[in-house]
Amino acid sequence: MDQTYMKEQPVLKLILSMALPMVLSMMVSSLYNIVDSFFIARISEDAMTALSLVYPVQNLVNAVMIGFGIGINAVISFYLGAQDKEMADRAATQGMLLGTIHGIGFMILGIAVMRPFLQMFTGNAQIVDYGVRYSRIAFLFATALSWQLVFEKTFQAVGRMVESMTCMMSGAVINIILDPVMIFGLGPFPKMGIEGAALATGIGQAAAALLYLILYIANPLPVKYRKKYLKVDLRLWKKLYVIGIPASLNLALPSLLISVLNVILTGYGEVYVFVLGVYYKLQTFLYLPANGIVQGMRPLLGYNYGAGEHKRVHKIFRDGLILVLVMMTVGTVICLAVPGQLMGLFTANPVTMQAGSVALRVISLGFIASSVSVICSGALEGLGKGVHSLIISLCRYVVVIIPAAFIVSRFMGAVGVWHAFWITEAVTAAISYMVYRKGVKG
Incomplete structure (x- = not known):
């Protein structure tokens, strides 16, 4: 697919065509956050308090992953504009490699530190228990979340906004549907309580990543993830982190x-x-x-x-x-x-x-x-x-x-x-x- 339309089509039309799908998908994601909190609050006040205490850690993990994704997005877009297809492919591949490392690291760290972290804020054993049970499952899906975000920023870098919107919304909608089903045990599902909320979130993230992969295979992007570019490239890592680290801090500061x-x-x-x-x-x-x-x-x-x-x-x-x-x-x-x-x-x-x-x-x-x-x-x-x-x-x-x-x-x-x-x-x-x-x- 030729990317030259990015420098040929009218600017306002281009911005609207690329931004509107993102606006819609983020509004759905915002709705998911509210719905998720609504159902967890129905378990108990302690469960909602536990989620509130876990949230800053989840937010930090998301900030780092999304911020790094912004680095991937910027570097790929730059190389495509410079007509350097090989470097765009290298950037995408190295981005996926680092994203996987980030996901595994946050999975291990998130599960390991959550109990002592929660005990810093509360002496209520029930709240700590809820928080640990939720975190143990939620952080198991950290790598799936990282893959989803790497795919998301790669798709956006090449202008495939509608497909990105579809994947983002699909994950959020699946989460919204599964929340009450898994928390309260509707239909054939057992009642899982706060673990059900974490599992619903993880399944939504994994489903979005899988849908991105299917679309990547079915309708190839102008950039490719290539096995031959998996060798560590420290110069490219520096480019990705020089943008990604400040972007992560930007998202964590609020x-x-x-x-x-x-x-x-x-x-x-x-x-x-x-x-x-x-x-x-x-x-x-x-x-x-x-x-x-x-x-x-x-x-x-x-x-x-x-x-x-x-x-x-x-x-x-x-x-x-x-x-x-x-x-x-x-x-x-x-x-x-x-x-x-x-x-x-x-x-x-x-x-x-x-x-x-x-x-x-x-x-x-x-x-x-x-x-x-x-x-x-x-x-x-x-x-x-x-x-x-x-x-x-x-x-x-x-x-x-x-x-x-x-x-x-x-x-x-x-x-x-x-x-x-x-x-x-x-x-x-x-x-x-x-x-x-x-x-x-x-």
């Missing part, structure tokens, strides 16, 4: 931020911790579509950058920014207009709804400015500038917002934390554009 903000908010009352949790649930429905645009842009940017089409790179960046600005404007209007109704989806407590309404109105003031950071960070990853992208994420999630939240809250209470969000987005937008310009010139 978890760090939430933990720190929870510590600050706890001093003003648990209601604010609840509100922050609700905000992060709601904001996924805004930032996930934005991330879909970024995923559509990455291979286009990498290909055209490798092909030396710098004017086209600029146009891809500009059109992607406009699309995200539109999304963020809509999100701002909704949060300003109906914040109470949004909070009402999660609580009927009028005090909490009022506190949440204030939070949504204040935080949403930074949505439009955040468009610049989101696009600059994603574009730099697509261009292979992982360290530059990490600088932006560090500003958004650590360097600016944590000191701002701490200082402003000293004067305004919990509301000061909400103001720290828009202050951070405004400051980071300016920094992001400067970092992007420097990264592109470099």
